[in-house]
Amino acid sequence: MKIFIASIYNIDSYSRGIMPDVLQDSINKYSNATIYYLSCYNSFDVCYFNPDKKPDICYRCKTGAKNTLRLVNGEFTDLSINDIVTNEDKNTAINFYRDKSRVSFNDVYDEFEVGASTLSTYISITRDRDLFNADASFVKELAINALSLYLGLYRFFKSNEIDVVYNFNARQEYVRAVLNASLKANIDCYNVERARMGGFIETYKNVLPHNISTKWKLVQDCWSESRLSVKEKEIIGSSFYDRQGKGESIIFQSYTSNMEKGSLPPYILGNKKNLVLFNSSDDEFAAMGEEFQNPFFKNQNEGLDYLVHLVGSKLQGYNLIIRMHPNLSGVTHKFVEQIKELHQLYPNIYVVPPESKIDTYALMDTADKVISFGSTTGLEANYRNIPVILLGKSFYFYANVAYIPTKKEDLEDLLSQDLQLKPRIDALKFGFYYLRGGSKTQYYFEDNKGKGVFFKTKRIHFFTLKQRIKNQFIKLMYQFFKMRIRL
Numbered sequence: 001m002k003i004f005i006a007s008i009y010n011i012d013s014y015s016r017g018i019m020p021d022v023l024q025d026s027i028n029k030y031s032n033a034t035i036y037y038l039s040c041y042n043s044f045d046v047c048y049f050n051p052d053k054k055p056d057i058c059y060r061c062k063t064g065a066k067n068t069l070r071l072v073n074g075e076f077t078d079l080s081i082n083d084i085v086t087n088e089d090k091n092t093a094i095n096f097y098r099d100k101s102r103v104s105f106n107d108v109y110d111e112f113e114v115g116a117s118t119l120s121t122y123i124s125i126t127r128d129r130d131l132f133n134a135d136a137s138f139v140k141e142l143a144i145n146a147l148s149l150y151l152g153l154y155r156f157f158k159s160n161e162i163d164v165v166y167n168f169n170a171r172q173e174y175v176r177a178v179l180n181a182s183l184k185a186n187i188d189c190y191n192v193e194r195a196r197m198g199g200f201i202e203t204y205k206n207v208l209p210h211n212i213s214t215k216w217k218l219v220q221d222c223w224s225e226s227r228l229s230v231k232e233k234e235i236i237g238s239s240f241y242d243r244q245g246k247g248e249s250i251i252f253q254s255y256t257s258n259m260e261k262g263s264l265p266p267y268i269l270g271n272k273k274n275l276v277l278f279n280s281s282d283d284e285f286a287a288m289g290e291e292f293q294n295p296f297f298k299n300q301n302e303g304l305d306y307l308v309h310l311v312g313s314k315l316q317g318y319n320l321i322i323r324m325h326p327n328l329s330g331v332t333h334k335f336v337e338q339i340k341e342l343h344q345l346y347p348n349i350y351v352v353p354p355e356s357k358i359d360t361y362a363l364m365d366t367a368d369k370v371i372s373f374g375s376t377t378g379l380e381a382n383y384r385n386i387p388v389i390l391l392g393k394s395f396y397f398y399a400n401v402a403y404i405p406t407k408k409e410d411l412e413d414l415l416s417q418d419l420q421l422k423p424r425i426d427a428l429k430f431g432f433y434y435l436r437g438g439s440k441t442q443y444y445f446e447d448n449k450g451k452g453v454f455f456k457t458k459r460i461h462f463f464t465l466k467q468r469i470k471n472q473f474i475k476l477m478y479q480f481f482k483m484r485i486r487l
Contacts, residue, residue, distance in 0.1 A: 010039055223432055372402065
């Protein structure tokens with residue numbers, strides 16, 4: 001058996017601890033297997049975690065990965081991208097982009113969505129969902145590198161007769177190259193993703209972790225395959241939402257600690273019913289393709305504009321309160337400012353800015369209906385027995401959690417009519433999955449704040465004094481003399 005494990009990113013990514021765990025686990029399970037382990041090792045100067053091409057970041061990434069792999073027991077072949085990508089691969093990629101002024105969502109080479117995966121990285125780095133500055137030089141460099149990696153990997157997979165590939169996440173350009181090269185070679189690719197804090201992972205066979213139907217199947221299987229009673233599972237599912245409401249970080253960072261518990265805006269105290277809309281930061285999903293394409297609106301801003309004019313002109317008996325997602329705090333792109341400008345466009349339209357101390361859950365509890373474009377607030381509102389209207393794609397799109405209009409013209413009726421409560425069972429299934437889903441790693445661990453990442457009880461990354469001195473030297477030489485020193 002021949003196994004290929006890709007850990008492209010080895011700094012500031014959960015990959016740096018998760019993929020060594022996959023490696024050690026594979027060595028333990030398949031003693032006679034030939035195992036290859038791929039890292040960047042500064043083969044490329046630019047990536048999601050180093051868009052400014054700082055050589056000290058590359059050094060820490062490379063050295064940290066090497067230090068971690070010394071903790072692995074057993075035989076495997078340690079590879080760098082430079083061991084796989086040839087000059088011919090690089091020239092092919094350069095020629096593909098030679099006559100393109102900028103990277104486009106439509107850039108597809110063979111079976112590799114190089115444009116979409118590269119722009120996914122760009123949007124995550126810059127929060128520039130509208131691609132105003134996507135002609136920056138580093139974007140095309142990312143795309144060229146990714147395409148050359150795809151070409152090299154496909155050849156390597158075929159010539160070495162690889163049987164199975166393990167990859168991390170696969171959303172962005174370099175890791176998407178791993179997935180698409182595997183699929184092109186007809187090899188199963190298991191994309192590994194962090195499930196929650198504490199050292200839990202989930203795997204997605206031949207699809208991205210953002211695949212809606214696969215996520216929903218994982219949730220349902222976790223529920224149905226559990227030996228616990230339905231009552232016990234419901235208690236566990238409920239505890240997820242209760243803990244979330246108290247500000248505990250379970251999957252990702254909780255923002256409620258920055259809010260004043262129980263605080264509400266004064267304008268909700270009148271005689272009007274409240275429609276509370278929780279927007280989400282859709283930039284992460286802007287490059288996810290057709291599956292996440294909004295069925296009603298080009299983007300959330302278009303949807304918000306439609307709702308504001310609908311409620312403002314036809315539903316004056318309601319307040320529409322738009323609670324902007326806290327992780328948009330400090331983002332100055334035009335789409336954020338456009339949302340803020342909706343405040344008081346009509347007398348019954350209010351916008352709560354992302355920096356506000358208003359308590360999200362207290363606000364939710366005042367709602368006659370909650371409107372969501374796909375954030376987990378939709379699940380939380382359903383759990384709290386509040387009718388939910390879903391206006392976008394989400395992991396709970398196929399669950400019986402929310403009312404989903406067949407066309408946007410149905411919205412007026414959904415907003416103005418009394419809606420029966422949807423059952424809470426599917427929201428409880430999600431809560432149960434978020435606390436019990438995935439599998440526990442043997443060697444990878446993460447502290448309860450999601451900050452410290454450990455492999456075999458050793459904190460990643462750890463560096464010797466000599467390595468720290470080298471890193472500082474590299475950093476200073478680049479900072480003051482623009483010299484790229486590689487040690």
